[in-house]
Amino acid sequence: xxxxxxxxxxxxxxxxxxxxxxxxxxxxxxxxxxxxxxxxxxxxxxxxxxxxxxxxxxxxxxxxxxxxxxxxxxxxxxxxxxxxxxxxxxxxxxxxxxxxxxxxxxxxxxxxxxxxxxxxxxxxxxxxxxxxxxxxxxxxxxxxxxxxxxxxxxxxxxxxxxxxxxxxxxxxxxxxxxxxxxxxxxxxxxxxxxxxxxxxxxxxxxxxxxxxxxxxxxxxxxxxxxxxxxxxxxxxxxxxxxxxxxxxxxxxxxxxxxxxxxxxxxxxxxxxxxxxxxxxxxxxxxxxxxxxxxxxxxxxxxxxxxxxxx
Numbered sequence: 001x002x003x004x005x006x007x008x009x010x011x012x013x014x015x016x017x018x019x020x021x022x023x024x025x026x027x028x029x030x031x032x033x034x035x036x037x038x039x040x041x042x043x044x045x046x047x048x049x050x051x052x053x054x055x056x057x058x059x060x061x062x063x064x065x066x067x068x069x070x071x072x073x074x075x076x077x078x079x080x081x082x083x084x085x086x087x088x089x090x091x092x093x094x095x096x097x098x099x100x101x102x103x104x105x106x107x108x109x110x111x112x113x114x115x116x117x118x119x120x121x122x123x124x125x126x127x128x129x130x131x132x133x134x135x136x137x138x139x140x141x142x143x144x145x146x147x148x149x150x151x152x153x154x155x156x157x158x159x160x161x162x163x164x165x166x167x168x169x170x171x172x173x174x175x176x177x178x179x180x181x182x183x184x185x186x187x188x189x190x191x192x193x194x195x196x197x198x199x200x201x202x203x204x205x206x207x208x209x210x211x212x213x214x215x216x217x218x219x220x221x222x223x224x225x226x227x228x229x230x231x232x233x234x235x236x237x238x239x240x241x242x243x244x245x246x247x248x249x250x251x252x253x254x255x256x257x258x259x260x261x262x263x264x265x266x267x268x269x270x271x272x273x274x275x276x277x278x279x280x281x282x283x284x285x286x287x288x289x290x291x292x293x294x295x296x297x298x299x300x301x302x303x304x305x306x307x308x309x310x
Contacts (some may be wrong), residue, residue, distance in 0.1 A: 001275050003306060004033030005082065006238070006296060007074070010062045013291045019070075020077045025295060027081050028304035033114070034074060034282050038067040043108075043124035051121050052206060052257070058122070063113035068103050075109035075147060083109060086283065087118035087186035087204065088237060091131045094135035094166060095144035096171070096273055099151040103175045111176035116193075116204055117145060118186040139163075145183065145199050152180035184236055188216065197223035201280070202234040205216065207257030213237070213277040236281035237274065243267065243300050259287070264304040271305070 008014045013022065023034055042062040043067040049056035071083045074091050083105065088098075091173055098156070105111040119141045120126065123134045132140040143161045158167045170204050175181050185192060185200035196203040197220055217235060224232045241260040260270050272283060284301065288294035 001271070001279060002032040002134045002281045003030075003301075004035055004082070004281065004283040005031050006035045006037075006086070006283060007038075007070070008294075009037055009067075009070065010046070011042065011063075013294060014065055016073075016105050017072070018291055022291070022294070023081060024076050026298060027078055029298060031081065031298075031302070031305070033084050033281070033283065034078075035084045035116070036067050036070050036074070037086060038088050038092070038118075039064045039066070039122075039125065039220050040066060040092060041128050042127060043122075043128055046122065046124055048121060048123045048160050060302065062112035066286060068098075068105070071113070072101075072105050072108070074104055075112065077140060077308040080112075082115040084184070084283070085116045087116040087184070089120040090117050091137050091142045092125065092129055092143040095147040096151065096169075097160075098144070099148040100171055102148070102181065103171070103173065103274075106175040106177060106181055107173050113175070113177070113181040114184060116184040116186055117199075119140065119191075138195075142195065142198070143211060149180055155263075167223075185233075188212070190219075193219055194223060196233050197227060197229060200233045202236040203248050204236045204238060206238045207240055207259065208237065209258045210273050210277050213274075217278055234280045235278045236283065238280045238285065239274075240287055241267070241297075241301070242287040243297055243305070260284075264300070264308070267301075267305050268308050 007281055026034060040058060046058055050058040053059065067085055067088060067135060098291050102113055102115060119137045126134040127269065137287050142162050147159050147164060150159050152175050155172060156168040159165055182201035183199050184202040184204035185196040186204045188205040203220060221232050239260050243264065244262060260267060286294055286297040288297050
């Protein structure tokens with residue numbers, strides 16, 4: 001199992017200096033990837049239900065660095081970390097420009113981009129961005145992913161779809177990775193599983209319990225078999241984590257679902273269970289109050305948990 005960590009995009013841990021320190025520390029501790037989230041604007045009034053909390057309330061405070069710009073910044077501060085959009089809201093951006101930006105980051109990072117994709121949940125943000133119809137975001141996302149793959153693999157490239165079309169364009173340089181950067185599909189709905197079977201190198205859910213992971217992997221295998229896909233997608237899980245001392249309480253996750261929590265020995269058992277479910281890449285969002293605590297959590301995991309898990 002490989003391990004990644006979630007990068008802060010807001011607050012005191014998201015200054016240029018703090019981000020540089022964090023990613024270089026993560027690299028030195030042996031993490032293999034860094035995850036970068038996506039929001040462009042936050043409407044003052046949000047009526048949309050956030051899918052990862054019990055109440056449906058969004059936990060953010062209305063600030064966030066832009067995802068693709070931040071990926072490019074981190075690319076220049078690291079040498080080995082894979083740069084993962086976790087996840088990029090596909091309909092938010094022009095698909096041709098997005099394909100170009102991701103290809104550029106892949107070239108400049110020497111082939112370290114992984115494209116995590118999602119369809120989004122915040123209707124008000126779609127409206128503020130002038131994005132396609134929120135109620136058709138799934139179909140739009142599927143078409144935009146096809147556009148990106150076309151631009152990455154064909155030259156000249158043409159495309160004629162329901163939402164977008166172009167004829168005979170060159171979009172070079174192409175990504176370093178062939179045939180293109182891997183695509184991880186976020187979400188845990190049936191539609192997300194169908195999208196994974198169609199486009200994904202991996203399924204990339206958040207905080208899902210082992211029983212659900214097993215059931216969804218079985219469904220993915222069925223979908224792949226029905227479509228003639230020989231090799232099913234990998235499983236890459238993003239999960240909140242908190243390493244605690246005896247008697248210490250565990251913070252509540254903003255995403256709901258299952259939090260990895262406990263002393264190092266307990267976490268080793270939890271990781272073994274996830275490995276048994278087929279998790280190949282585990283992305284950890286450390287529940288920490290500040291940069292110092294985040295560094296301590298990452299260090300403890302790297303030195304006391306990961307080496308003991310086989």
